[in-house]
Every structure is written in structure tokens, then in C-alpha cells.
């Protein structure tokens with residue numbers, strides 16, 4: 001779907017805002033001439049996307065946009081003063097409630113999303129929640145915008161977005177943590193670091209494709225490996241025995257708690 005509406009990204013010079021802007025333009029979903037990015041830094045430091053309008057004035061961005069994406073840090077939101085009444089406002093910020101966004105921007109139509117770092121390679125899994133006033137056509141727009149960044153899926157409750165800060169937002173970092181732990185173990189067993197790094201990245205990136213297949217089921221894949229009663233079963237059971245599931249649960253809970261704290265900072 002080509003998005004006809006004009007899009008503005010406040011914080012469009014930042015890490016995620018730049019990734020969304022690039023993905024939207026590269027996929028053809030958004031015409032760069034209808035895209036505006038704002039930030040406080042010197043305009044020369046903004047992402048170099050041809051034909052995109054750059055500004056240090058958020059009011060100018062709002063004026064030029066039908067859809068305003070909020071991509072500043074949660075603690076920076078308190079300094080964003082805009083009147084976006086009548087516009088669709090889409091937040092990617094962790095921890096900031098839709099009610100607070102309406103209160104501060106005047107917008108009735110508010111969508112909250114949590115993309116992730118894989119947006120940089122157009123592979124983000126992005127859940128989104130639309131407040132009741134959001135129209136069906138604006139919901140379709142949000143779906144198209146985040147499909148340009150990977151996959152997108154509507155959730156029925158705002159609390160699901162707060163939960164997803166850990167699972168889908170931060171989760172994109174978890175495979176790298178697994179790879180790092182495997183590399184450290186391999187190196188202590190005498191394998192060359194360069195080989196270990198290549199092997200771990202290859203295993204994690206390659207094996208993730210098993211889950212990307214249509215109809216793939218994580219629990220079934222694990223159970224099949226356990227039922228095989230070979231080396232993989234030994235590894236999986238030892239990891240579980242040492243608290244793998246509890247460690248993941250603690251990580252997800254810590255991410256949500258941090259989001260709540262950051263939004264109050």
C-alpha cells in the first residue's frame with residue numbers, strides 16, 4: 001500500500017526514527033517528498049534521505065503532516081510541545097500512555113507501537129494498539145507503515161504494548177546475548193575467536209529461519225529435539241535445569257519495569 005498522507009517523525013534524526021524513515025522510503029510505502037523529520041540537532045547530522053524535509057521546529061513538522069510519529073526518548077517527551085489536534089499521532093515510545101499523549105498533543109486518534117532494532121534491516125516485528133477513536137483507514141495506514149519496517153500486528157489492549165516493550169521491543173537483542181555466551185564458551189575451549197564469532201552468528205541467524213517458516217511452532221520444535229534424546233536434548237534440558245526460562249522471564253519483567261520508570265523520569 002502506498003501511503004498518501006503526509007508523515008512527520010519527531011525525533012526522525014534518532015536511531016529508530018531514521019530507521020523507520022529509511023524503511024518507509026526504501027519500501028516505496030512513503031514518497032520522501034511527503035516526509036518530514038524533526039530533531040533539535042544541526043540539520044546536517046540528519047539522515048541523508050533525498051527529498052525529505054528536515055526541520056528543528058516541531059510546529060512546522062506538525063503543520064506539514066497528517067500523521068505525526070513521536071520517536072523521542074520517553075524522558076524527552078515532557079519537552080515536546082505540539083498541537084496535533086485532528087491529526088493521527090503514532091508513538092513508538094516505551095512506557096508513555098495513550099492518555100498522556102492525548103493530554104499533551106490534543107490528538108484524539110492515538111496509536112502506540114513498539115518496533116525493534118531489526119527495523120534497521122526491515123525485519124522489525126511491530127505490535128500496535130489503536131485507541132477507540134482511530135478510524136479504520138488510519139489503522140490500515142499504521143499497518144502499512146510498520147509492514148514497511150517488517151511485520152506488524154494489532155493488539156486489542158494497550159497493556160499488551162507495555163508488555164511487548166520487553167518481548168518484541170527489547171527481544172531483538174536477545175539472540176546476540178545467546179551468541180555472545182556461546183562465543184565465550186567456545187573460546188574458553190580453545191576455538192579461535194574469529195571462528196567462534198562466525199559460527200555463533202551463523203547458528204543464531206540461520207536457525208531463526210526455522211521459526212520464520214509458515215506454521216512454525218517453537219514449542220513443537222523444542223519438544224521434537226527433546227524427544228530425539230540426542231545431544232540437543234541434553235543441551236536444552238541442562239539449560240532449563242540452570243534456569244533458562246526464569247532468566248528470560250526476569251529479563252522481560254525488567255524491561256517493562258524500566259519502561260515504566262523511564263516514562264516518569
Ligand SMILES: NC(=O)C1=CN([C@@H]2O[C@H](COP(=O)(O)OP(=O)(O)OC[C@H]3O[C@@H](n4cnc5c(N)ncnc54)[C@H](OP(=O)(O)O)[C@@H]3O)[C@@H](O)[C@H]2O)C=CC1
Nearest residue numbers: 011013014015016039040041071072073074076093094117
Ligand atoms: N531503539 C530501539 O530499538 C527502540 C526504541 N523505541 C523507542 O523509540 C524512541 C526513540 O528511540 P531511539 O531512536 O533509540 O533514541 P534516539 O536517542 O536515537 O532518538 C531520539 C531522538 O529524538 C530527538 N529529540 C529529542 N527531543 C526532541 C524534541 N523535543 N524535538 C525533536 N526531536 C527531539 C533526539 O535528537 P536531538 O537531540 O537532535 O533533538 C534524538 O535524535 C524511544 O522512545 C524508545 O523508547 C522503541 C522500540 C525500539
Ligand SMILES: O=C(O)[C@@H]1CCC=N1
Nearest residue numbers: 094114116165169170
Ligand atoms: O532499549 C530501549 O529502551 C528501547 C525501547 C524498547 C526497545 N528498545
